[in-house]
Amino acid sequence: xxxxxxxxxxxxxxxxxxxxxxxxxxxxxxxxxxxxxxxxxxxxxxxxxxxxxxxxxxxxxxxxxxxxxxxxxxxxxxxxxxxxxxxxxxxxxxxxxxxxxxxxxxxxxxxxxxxxxxxxxxxxxxxxxxxxxxxxxxxxxxxxxxxxxxxxxxxxxxxxxxxxxxxxxxxxxxxxxxxxxxxxxxxxxxxxxxxxxxxxxxxxxxxxxxxxxxxxxxxxxxxxxxxxxxxxxxxxxxxxxxxxxxxxxxxxxxxxxxxxxxxxxxxxxxxxxxxxxxxxxxxxxxxxxxxxxxxxxxxxxxxxxxxxxxxxxxxxxxxxxxxxxxxxxxxxxxxxxxxxxxxxxxxxxxxxxxxxxxxxxxxxxxxxxxxxxxxxxxxxxxxxxxxxxxxxxxxxxxxxxxxxxxxxxxx
Numbered sequence: 306x307x308x309x310x311x312x313x314x315x316x317x318x319x320x321x322x323x324x325x326x327x328x329x330x331x332x333x334x335x336x337x338x339x340x341x342x343x344x345x346x347x348x349x350x351x352x353x354x355x356x357x358x359x360x361x362x363x364x365x366x367x368x369x370x371x372x373x374x375x376x377x378x379x380x381x382x383x384x385x386x387x388x389x390x391x392x393x394x395x396x397x398x399x400x401x402x403x404x405x406x407x408x409x410x411x412x413x414x415x416x417x418x419x420x421x422x423x424x425x426x427x428x429x430x431x432x433x434x435x436x437x438x439x440x441x442x443x444x445x446x447x448x449x450x451x452x453x454x455x456x457x458x459x460x461x462x463x464x465x466x467x468x469x470x471x472x473x474x475x476x477x478x479x480x481x482x483x484x485x486x487x488x489x490x491x492x493x494x495x496x497x498x499x500x501x502x503x504x505x506x507x508x509x510x511x512x513x514x515x516x517x518x519x520x521x522x523x524x525x526x527x528x529x530x531x532x533x534x535x536x537x538x539x540x541x542x543x544x545x546x547x548x549x550x551x552x553x554x555x556x557x558x559x560x561x562x563x564x565x566x567x568x569x570x571x572x573x574x575x576x577x578x579x580x581x582x583x584x585x586x587x588x589x590x591x592x593x594x595x596x597x598x599x600x601x602x603x604x605x606x607x608x609x610x611x612x613x614x615x616x617x618x619x620x621x622x623x624x625x626x627x628x629x630x631x632x633x634x635x636x637x638x639x640x641x642x643x644x645x646x647x648x649x650x651x652x653x654x655x656x657x658x659x660x661x662x663x664x665x666x667x668x669x670x671x672x673x674x675x676x677x678x679x680x681x682x683x684x685x686x687x688x689x690x691x692x693x694x695x696x697x698x699x700x701x702x703x704x705x706x707x708x709x710x711x712x713x714x715x716x
Contacts, residue, residue: 348632350639350651351668352427352695358677358688360386360434363417370412375688377678384417386434387677389691390528391469391585392660392670398435399423401660402469402479404674406461408524410483410510413461414453420469420477420494425670425693432693441466441479443496450512459496464488465510467659468530468585470539472562478530480541483510485526487541487560503558503567506547520548528659529586531594534707537562540571540594544583552579554625557586557594557617572617572626577609584659590705592617595631595661595669603656603682610634610658612669614700632696634658634671644694655682655689666702670695 361383368380391402401423406416422437441459443452453460466488468480476497479488485508486500502511508526509519525545532539539560546552550573557571574583576598584597593616600609612632620627634653644651653673657680660672673682675689683689 346630346633347699348637348696349641350637350643350694351641351697352670352693353644353651354425354427354430354432354693356386356423356432356434356691358387358675358690360691362386362419362421362434365415365417367415367417368407369415371407371678374678375681375686377688379678380415384419385677386421387675387691388416389421389672390467390657390659390674392662392672393469393471394662395422395437397424398437399425399662400438400471401672402466404461404467404659405465405482408676408679410462410465416461418459418461418464418466427693427695432691439492439494441490441494441496445496447496447499449499464500465524465526467526467528467544468541470530470532472532473536478539478562480527480530480539482524482526482528482544483508483512485511485521485541485543487527487539489562489565498565501560501565501567506543521545525582528583529596531586531588533588534591534705536707538568540586540588542574542583542586542596546579551575555583557626572615572619573624574615574628575625577611581609584657585661587661587663588705588708589614589663589702590708593703595663595702597658597661597671599656599658601656603680604654604685607635607654607656607682610653610655612661612671612696614702629700631698631700632669632671637694637696651694653692653694655692656680660693663702663704663708664695666704667699668695668697669702 364383367384371379388404389401390404393400401421403419406413418441422435424435425432443457453462465482466479471477475492477490484502486502488500489497508521509523522545527541528544530541542557546554553576555574559568559571581600584599586596598611614629614631615626617626636650639651655673657674659674662670672693675691678688680689
């Protein structure tokens with residue numbers, strides 16, 4: 306793979322305490338091709354930060370139904386801080402959503418669902434857990450099914466949250482996969498109302514399936530979700546295809562948080578490969594979004610981990626949002642040696658990459674879901690850390706002024 310040529314030096318300015326000012330070369334001309342021929346990119350690595358695997362939180366036992374993996378013995382004496390699937394700016398820090406836990410309803414009943422607050426420092430390249438997170442709970446019995454714990458704290462056997470957004474009133478909306486559904490909570494994670502499911506779409510894990518035939522595969526519900534520029538419209542995106550749709554099709558819905566109702570489809574997106582998955586989603590304006598698209602492999606077997614810009618106006622009128630490759634996550638140019646030898650390429654070879662946020666018109670931050678202790682995309686036999694990379698792109702993202710730099714409306 307040929308290295309990109311360089312042009313004039315530009316300056317990366319500090320953004321909400323995340324990056325220190327450094328000089329980096331921008332890309333031009335002969336950008337590398339994505340493996341498999343999926344397109345070209347003009348991007349480079351400008352920041353990196355890591356939270357070590359084996360980071361633990363509350364001293365509540367967990368992992369009783371999880372098999373040992375990558376040299377890690379189970380169960381755990383405390384709750385592992387892992388499984389990040391959602392990223393929101395919170396002052397100088399970030400809120401991250403922990404998803405289902407260990408991958409299924411059956412093995413995640415002792416994993417507490419939480420939003421964790423992180424300090425992501427690219428100067429030291431160290432990410433740390435800081436105060437300010439919260440657990441999800443249903444003390445007011447809004448959820449229409451029995452819960453695992455008598456104290457009504459939610460676990461990975463109750464819901465599988467994979468995306469979240471905070472609206473101007475300070476409350477949160479979570480996109481989850483078991484329904485699939487959208488779940489509304491207050492600022493402390495207390496459920497405010499019954500989950501809202503899209504008409505005609507149910508997974509095998511849906512609590513109201515009642516013997517009916519599922520129309521969506523397990524773990525293929527709402528994976529990514531953007532908040533629109535109006536501050537009250539959510540755009541949740543399914544990870545898998547609905548029965549009757551082309552297998553490569555993924556639906557993006559519209560949901561009005563004021564009425565609590567779905568208002569149709571925003572668009573359909575075609576995956577590069579039918580079996581591939583969506584990882585996360587963030588808005589650039591009323592019609593353009595960034596999505597994370599990935600295969601189901603890790604390490605040397607991975608062939609597609611990418612960021613695409615999509616335009617839901619469907620300029621070519623083929624029935625799908627238009628897609629433009631932004632970042633090949635398997636080969637991000639690293640001219641400054643942020644992650645190693647200057648002039649090389651940095652790879653994000655993880656099976657699940659499920660966090661993305663926009664910093665400004667040219668920079669995005671991307672994070673993986675490390676599936677502790679099961680994933681080992683970085684080094685065979687070693688559990689993956691929670692990693693973040695900041696990527697600068699030549700393409701002007703032209704973020705709508707109504708959105709904050711992190712991709713949510715200003716208050």
